[in-house]
Amino acid sequence: MARIFIVGSGVVGTATGKGFLHAGHKVTFIDVDEQRLEALRSQGLDAHSDLDLMAEPSSFIFLTLPTPNVGHAYDMSAFETGSASVGRALRKAIESHVVVVRSTVPPGTAEGFVEPTLQEYSGKNPGDGFTVASNPEFLRAASAVEDFRHPWMTVVASRSARTRERLGELLRPFGGDLRLFANPAEAELIKCAHNIYNATKISFWNEMWRVSRELGLELDPIAQTVARSAEGSINPLYGIRGGAPYGGVCLPKDTQGFLGVAESVGLRMPLLRAVIEVNDQMAREAGGQAGALSPNAA
Numbered sequence: 001m002a003r004i005f006i007v008g009s010g011v012v013g014t015a016t017g018k019g020f021l022h023a024g025h026k027v028t029f030i031d032v033d034e035q036r037l038e039a040l041r042s043q044g045l046d047a048h049s050d051l052d053l054m055a056e057p058s059s060f061i062f063l064t065l066p067t068p069n070v071g072h073a074y075d076m077s078a079f080e081t082g083s084a085s086v087g088r089a090l091r092k093a094i095e096s097h098v099v100v101v102r103s104t105v106p107p108g109t110a111e112g113f114v115e116p117t118l119q120e121y122s123g124k125n126p127g128d129g130f131t132v133a134s135n136p137e138f139l140r141a142a143s144a145v146e147d148f149r150h151p152w153m154t155v156v157a158s159r160s161a162r163t164r165e166r167l168g169e170l171l172r173p174f175g176g177d178l179r180l181f182a183n184p185a186e187a188e189l190i191k192c193a194h195n196i197y198n199a200t201k202i203s204f205w206n207e208m209w210r211v212s213r214e215l216g217l218e219l220d221p222i223a224q225t226v227a228r229s230a231e232g233s234i235n236p237l238y239g240i241r242g243g244a245p246y247g248g249v250c251l252p253k254d255t256q257g258f259l260g261v262a263e264s265v266g267l268r269m270p271l272l273r274a275v276i277e278v279n280d281q282m283a284r285e286a287g288g289q290a291g292a293l294s295p296n297a298a
């Protein structure tokens, strides 16, 4: 049985804590919102406003704090206060603890922000009193508790091999694909790319929906067929290699040509334009090598 603290007990924190409880671990929820704490206590859960590590054995402290955006930036203020309070608790701790960043954060946060904050407020050095890890959450809000209990992908990153091993042991019983990385920034970028990829796919089909509506066609059967016909959809390894533009005959011709089809029904297709722009940039960087030999040729 592991000792677990959840710092930030909202959607992700609650699902994470309940999942660990269900697996037989000892879990304490921490939050700054008294109403949130009351709601958790009313469910019989151990919930507190302060983290106290003084008499605790070595534990995992999951940071599931909010990271909303303000314009084109992440608001890291909850991470600042949350990391500082964990640092203060570490100062009084006897054992060494693993601090795990589970929120979605800009790449570099665990090592460039959380670790120095913990160091400053605990007066201890990484590896001596605490270690830092990244373990992004992939759950969907609508099915948070179920998704936590049955993940299809678990990503763990830490510079410390021992920490990777211990977190892996903690999370492996939940099942799914477990991937270990040494650099926490890799795990952080995985989660950002994961969300951006999903958003891009949705915008792609919304853009096609607008075109099909103008052409008097129903999108659903078209999209459902392409979802099974396009290699980019059925082959998870297709098109994921960075640094090479798409080439060959079909992709350059049809991306360019279709802009004219959209224009003829009064649509601009900003996403398709961006696709072409990115490819042109890549082709320039690759020295005009966007030919049939490109690894992304179709």
Ligand SMILES: NC(=O)c1ccc[n+]([C@@H]2O[C@H](COP(=O)([O-])OP(=O)(O)OC[C@H]3O[C@@H](n4cnc5c(N)ncnc54)[C@H](O)[C@@H]3O)[C@@H](O)[C@H]2O)c1
Pocket: 007, 008, 009, 010, 011, 012, 013, 030, 031, 032, 033, 036, 064, 065, 066, 067, 078, 079, 081, 082, 102, 103, 104, 105, 137, 138, 139, 140, 141, 142
């Ligand atoms: N909601 C989702 O579906 C989902 C899925 C995957 C990842 N995420 C990511 O997980 C993170 C948390 O998201 P969420 O949806 O659980 O947020 P949330 O707003 O539901 O919960 C955050 C909790 O943290 C508490 N909090 C704020 N400052 C605190 C502090 N200093 N100390 C202790 N508690 C504090 C808040 O009171 C709140 O209860 C975000 O980075 C988010 O992007 C969310």
